[in-house]
Amino acid sequence: MIYRVFLLFFALVSSVFADVCATDDAGHVLCLPTVAQRIVALSPGATELMFAAGAGNKVVAVVDYSDYPPAALNLPSVGNYTRIDMEALLALRPDLVITWVTGNPPAQVELLKALDVPQFAIEPRTFEGVSSVLERLSTLAGTEQQGFAEAERFHAGIAALSEQYRNAEPVSVFYQVWAQPLMTINNDHLIGKVLQLCGGVNVFGDMPRLVPRISAEAVLEADPLVILTGSVGGVSDGQLDRWKNYSRLKAVARNNLLFVPASLISRPTPRLLEASKYVCQKLDIAREH
Amino acid sequence: MTRSLSGLAAIALIAVLLALAIGSVTILSLELWQVIQGEGSALNRTLIVDLRLPRTLAAFATGGLLAVAGALMQVLLRNPLADPYILGLSGGAAVGALLAMLAGLGTLLISGSAFAGAMLATFLVFGLAHGTGSWTPTRLLLTGVVVAAGWGAVITLMLAVSPADQLPGMLYWLMGDVSYARTPWPALVVLGVSIVLIMPLARNLNVLARGPMQAAALGVSVRPLEWAVYLLASLLTATAVTTAGSVGFVGLIVPHMLRLVLGNDQRIILPASALAGGTLLVLADTLARTVIAPEQLPVGVITALLGVPMFLYLLHRSR
Numbered sequence: 390m391i392y393r394v395f396l397l398f399f400a401l402v403s404s405v406f407a408d409v410c411a412t413d414d415a416g417h418v419l420c421l422p423t424v425a426q427r428i429v430a431l432s433p434g435a436t437e438l439m440f441a442a443g444a445g446n447k448v449v450a451v452v453d454y455s456d457y458p459p460a461a462l463n464l465p466s467v468g469n470y471t472r473i474d475m476e477a478l479l480a481l482r483p484d485l486v487i488t489w490v491t492g493n494p495p496a497q498v499e500l501l502k503a504l505d506v507p508q509f510a511i512e513p514r515t516f517e518g519v520s521s522v523l524e525r526l527s528t529l530a531g532t533e534q535q536g537f538a539e540a541e542r543f544h545a546g547i548a549a550l551s552e553q554y555r556n557a558e559p560v561s562v563f564y565q566v567w568a569q570p571l572m573t574i575n576n577d578h579l580i581g582k583v584l585q586l587c588g589g590v591n592v593f594g595d596m597p598r599l600v601p602r603i604s605a606e607a608v609l610e611a612d613p614l615v616i617l618t619g620s621v622g623g624v625s626d627g628q629l630d631r632w633k634n635y636s637r638l639k640a641v642a643r644n645n646l647l648f649v650p651a652s653l654i655s656r657p658t659p660r661l662l663e664a665s666k667y668v669c670q671k672l673d674i675a676r677e678h
Numbered sequence: 679m680t681r682s683l684s685g686l687a688a689i690a691l692i693a694v695l696l697a698l699a700i701g702s703v704t705i706l707s708l709e710l711w712q713v714i715q716g717e718g719s720a721l722n723r724t725l726i727v728d729l730r731l732p733r734t735l736a737a738f739a740t741g742g743l744l745a746v747a748g749a750l751m752q753v754l755l756r757n758p759l760a761d762p763y764i765l766g767l768s769g770g771a772a773v774g775a776l777l778a779m780l781a782g783l784g785t786l787l788i789s790g791s792a793f794a795g796a797m798l799a800t801f802l803v804f805g806l807a808h809g810t811g812s813w814t815p816t817r818l819l820l821t822g823v824v825v826a827a828g829w830g831a832v833i834t835l836m837l838a839v840s841p842a843d844q845l846p847g848m849l850y851w852l853m854g855d856v857s858y859a860r861t862p863w864p865a866l867v868v869l870g871v872s873i874v875l876i877m878p879l880a881r882n883l884n885v886l887a888r889g890p891m892q893a894a895a896l897g898v899s900v901r902p903l904e905w906a907v908y909l910l911a912s913l914l915t916a917t918a919v920t921t922a923g924s925v926g927f928v929g930l931i932v933p934h935m936l937r938l939v940l941g942n943d944q945r946i947i948l949p950a951s952a953l954a955g956g957t958l959l960v961l962a963d964t965l966a967r968t969v970i971a972p973e974q975l976p977v978g979v980i981t982a983l984l985g986v987p988m989f990l991y992l993l994h995r996s997r
Binding site: 453466467468469471472473474475476477479480482491492494495496497499503504572598599600 | 701702703721724725728729730784785841842843846847850857858860967971972973974
């Protein structure tokens with residue numbers, strides 16, 4: 390009994406005095422005196438991650454294009470992620486701002502620092518990074534139960550796919566990020582990791598830049614078995630029609646011009662698990678063609 | 679003379695107060711007065727003292743610097759199309775700034791690199807135009823325009839090879855944007871000091887504007903005066919570009935507008951350019967950050983949108 394009272398007392402004291410701490414993706418340790426209550430997410434991905442971490446009801450503002458989950462559409466915007474309306478941001482008196490390491494302008498992030506607004510920079514580059522950022526965000530928001538559960542669900546789902554496709558027949562893939570100028574991703578990009586997970590071999594995986602610009606000639610030379618791109622809802626939208634002119638391309642000859650829903654695959658969030666399942670199924674179809 | 683200048687100063691003061699009051703959060707006059715006295719809520723103080731005041735002063739200084747530099751360039755080159763950027767200075771600064779952004783350097787180093795690029799461009803044109811043979815404003819102009827085209831090519835090349843996530847920052851820098859100005863003080867000091875330095879020369883500039891022969895005949899030592907004006911205008915432009923990127927239009931339009939209204943006396947035009955250029959950019963920046971808030975426009979867009987109709991109206995009226 391006394392032990393229990395002591396524990397209760399200790400829990401109360403610690404919740405008053407102990408800081409909540411987490412390390413962000415830029416390597417800075419952030420300690421908050423109490424769990425965050427008023428959070429601003431400065432990238433669409435951060436918004437999605439906050440909701441996934443169970444802290445959606447603590448998000449007071451987002452940036453443009455924060456369209457998932459649907460509840461995020463009702464939140465006020467503080468501008469574009471490349472140009473934040475600092476006045477609107479400060480007027481909301483946030484006690485935590487989730488920034489985007491390479492997306493937000495450095496000058497504005499520095500200004501936030503100068504004004505002593507607690508900030509946590511994120512940019513998951515791996516599947517483990519997604520699970521870990523869910524855990525860290527939920528720690529800061531005091532929603533560990535939901536956040537850690539979601540992280541575990543994501544982790545287990547990816548592990549299961551990895552196990553399932555460990556010995557799958559390799560399929561060469563060209564992932565078209567953008568048609569004009571023609572852009573793709575290398576193996577360090579999360580989309581590249583999704584391809585690898587499903588037994589896909591990214592024909593431009595070894596390019597030095599994360600999102601390289603390439604020529605149509607390079608694609609013809611690589612002659613991938615599958616050409617994949619993101620589109621609204623994963624429906625064919627003509628983005629790959631240019632390749633149909635090259636009937637000697639294996640991907641064209643075998644009818645492997647395939648689409649995945651762009652909203653699933655373009656953000657480093659737990660929806661990547663769905664995206665991965667989708668891509669794996671598409672590559673299975675390509676193997677049968 | 680003093681009447682028109684004090685009128686412009688009053689308009690400038692009103693513009694600055696307006697810029698302090700208006701924003702994504704509008705602060706009413708009473709609250710603004712409280713903040714000026716050092717009171718008011720913590721949020722209002724942060725908004726005004728930490729965000730709006732540095733930005734407004736930086737906009738004023740940038741506009742003033744560009745307008746004075748433009749007025750000087752127009753006298754120096756005796757060409758109504760001359761603006762602060764015509765000799766490739768903004769191109770050099772842009773190459774410096776974009777290189778620093780590509781290297782992932784911090785804001786302070788981006789500013790430093792922009793300034794270095796601007797000064798490099800200045801001395802490059804200075805050296806090339808100086809060369810052997812006779813020196814004329816036409817030669818300076820042609821050298822500058824060709825060097826500017828070269829910088830333009832380098833900028834396009836850099837934009838073409840830059841990673842996609844760097845592009846927004848680079849484009850906003852090229853369009854001119856006061857929101858990244860860190861501190862207004864260097865620009866304000868350069869503006870103030872150069873106005874004090876140039877005023878005694880204004881009389882000689884009036885003579886120079888009528889042509890070098892007349893100026894020489896009237897006892898003005900033309901060559902040293904021209905180089906002094908070139909270097910001063912370059913320093914002003916370099917400071918402006920370092921503060922806010924290459925904001926267009928102010929340097930071309932403001933001196934012309936003032937000449938249409940006040941006449942072509944450099945003793946009035948130079949200080950009036952400082953005031954009117956500053957006012958125009960303060961108003962433009964206020965619009966840029968409020969007109970479609972929370973979206974933030976680069977100020978360069980607004981200066982052109984405001985400046986073109988204003989200028990055409992004055993030109994039409996003067997006929």
